[in-house]
Amino acid sequence: MTPEQLSQAVLDTVNEAVADGALTLTAVPATVTVERPKNRDHGDYATNVALQLTKAAGMPPRALAELLAERLREVEGIAGVDVAGPGFLNLKLAAGAAGELAKSIVEQGAQYGRSETFAAQIVNLEFVSANPTGPLHLGHTRWAAVGDALGRLLEAAGADVTREFYINDAGNQMNNFGLSLALRANGEEVPSGQGLYEGAYIKDLAQAILEEHPVLTQLPQEAQVEAFRTAGYKTQLRLQQESLEKFRTHFDVWFSEKTLHESGAVEGVADRLAEQGHVFEQDGAVWLRTTDFGDDKDRVIVRSNGERTYFSADCAYYLNKRDRGYSPCIYMLGADHHGYVGRLKAMAACSGDDPEQDIEVLIGQFVKMVKDGEEVKLSKRTGNIVTLDDVIDLIGVDAARYALARSSVDNELVLDVDLLTSQKAENPVYYVQYAHSRMASVKRNAAELGFDKGTAEDFKPELLSHPREEALLAALAEFPRVIAQAAGLRKVHQVAHYLEDMAKKYHGFYTDCRILPLGEDKPSDLNRARMWLAEATQTVLRNGLDLLGVSAPERM
Structure with missing residues (x-):
């Protein structure tokens, strides 16, 4: 019996009590929460449904709990029900009901753990969103792993997710990029302290562009800068895309900031936001009164010289997302963008949206890498840059993604x-992957012995009564809740910690509960039941990874 099935059993019991007049309620809740108690001596699951309904039912919570307990004791698969404290119900599952979960997981396969929690x-x-002026670095790599995993989690919990990369291809940095490439292509050094790009990759990129377009250095200087900017942009963006795909990070939309300017969206921001009454003029500039919604200062949309600010582009981009029907809009930004949280939320409020529902801003802290006890230094513009490709080469995709996500x-x-x-x-990723491969090894060894787990009709779940088996089943039952909670809280690391706990429980089960028959012994029903449990665990580890x-x- 899964937690969802048990929850439904409790809900059905409430409905039956209402139907036969034993309980008076004007409305029955759509769902009932059942959770693992901290102390397993209190049962397999606990629910506070009696406390939840006591006011509406006009009954003391303990009396209501006793009424429900009496009925729940008659439900097939529930071995015992105790009333604790002010009215908690502690539920004990029958051995067969608990063991049935192993079969259910194997039969569901890749679908086990998925839900419709966030279907709306x-x-x-x-x-990841970055300037197309250089390779993706270690900071981007963290968000590539965490962001992609969060997208997978949200989808597993029922949400419709669009993964989007915002290409910062407008602004002066693009001109500086083109100038840096042109200088290198002409054999000149890039001067320091002028905001230009000095990294070693600039020389390599300029050379690659020249090999494809050898006539570019013959153009007038201004035309050269424009040509190198265009060619460099296309090449660098393609390299970023290739690196991310190699890292198993796919984006559904690559959104160009430049298109916001070309379409007039940035120019029209002030008029759109003015409809909500938070736009004002002062000192010849146009402002958004974000302090109305907790920002530390008001923000300029249009400078006194008529120039649109970068914040104006931020506003246009958010409004574009909302026009496309998205809610929530989740921004995942680096530690140096901490100041953006207040202004982006205030901007959403100024547009008439709910800043607690329609927009979220997540900030990721810095990451560094050490090898042989020494830090591998980061310096984006001097060439000593640890790139996403470097991370893949040094650690590997699996280890890097897991370590960044956990x-x-x-x-x-x-x-x-x-x-x-x-x-x-x-090594945490090795520990979890080894548990999965260990189960695969058991299946191969079983096949050599000429037996497998048998059919569903052969499965005897009541035999899975060893404490190690009960602990493993209890952990397996938690997987759907872990996914939904990690997705809702945006805490990807909870999945990794769960998988490590699962691996630990499996290793304990493997040590204390013999799965394969010993020596010349014939396979027993217990061996087969344990094969079902091992495959269920393998399924959950595979789904989680x-x-x-x-x-x-x-x-391995």
């Missing part, structure tokens, strides 16, 4: 190259 949400998830983005993170490339239990964009190897 049409989410725009923007992450730490809360609220915390700074250190990636230890030596640890993450080791094959030992201290897939949510993080990490492979589940059959052999």
Whole structure:
């Protein structure tokens, strides 16, 4: 019996009590929450439904709990019900009902854990977004792993998700990019301190462009800069896209900032926002009164010289997302963008939206990498840049994605190259993947012995009564809740921690509960039941790793 099935059983019991007049309620809740108690001596699950309904029913919560407990004891699959404290119901499942979960998981396969929790949400998830003026670096890599995993989690919880990359291809940095490439192509050094791009990749990129377009250096200087800017933009963006695809990070939309300016969306921002009454003029400039909604200062939309600000483009982009029907619009930004949280939320409020529902801004802290005990230094413009491709080469896609996803983005993170490339239990991705491959090995060994788990009719779930088996089943039952909670709280790392706990429980089960028959013994019903449990665990580990964009190897 899954937690969802148990929840439905409790809800059905409430409805039956109302139908036969034992309980008076004008409205019955759509769902009932059942949770794992902290102390397993209190039962397999607990629910506070009696406390929830006591006021509407006009009954003391403990009396209401006793009424429901008496009826729940008659439900097939429930072995016992106790009333605790002011009216909590502690539920104990029958061994067969608990064990049935293993069969259910195997039969559901890749669908196990998925739900419709956020089916009403049409989410725009923007992450990684970078200037197309250089390679993606280690900071972008963190969001590539976490953002993509969050998208997978939200989809698993029922949301309609669009992954979007915002191309920062407007503004003076693009001119500086073109000038930097032109200088390098002509054999000149890029001067320091002028906002130009000095990284070693600029020289390589300029050379690659020249090989494809050798006549560019013969153009007048202004035309050269424009030509190198255009060619460099296309090439660098393509390289970013290739790096992200190699990292298993796919985007549905690549949105160009430049198109907002070309379409007139940026120019029209002031008029659109003025409809809500928060736009004003002062000192010849046009402002948005974001302090009305908690921002630390009001924001300029149009400068006194008529120039549109970058914040104006931010407004146009948000309005564009909302015009496309997205809510919530989730922004995943780096630690140096912490000041954007207040202004973006205030901007949404100024447009007439609910800043608590329609927009979210997540901030990820810094990440660094160490190898042989020494930090690998970051410097975006001098050439000593740790790129996404470097991370893949040094650590590998699986280890990098897992390590980046398993730490809360609220915390700074250190990636230890030596640890993450080791094959030992201290390496978390190896630990989880090894548990999965260990189960695959059991299946191969079973096949060599000439037996498998048998059919669903052969499965005897009541035999899975060992404490290790009960603990494993209890953890397996939590997987759908873990997905929904991690998606709702935007805490991808909870999935990784769950998988590590699952792997630990499986290793304990493997040690204490023999799965394969010993020696010349013939396979028993218990061996087959344990094969079902092992395959169910393998399914959950594989599903969980897939949510993080990490492979589940059959052999290691």
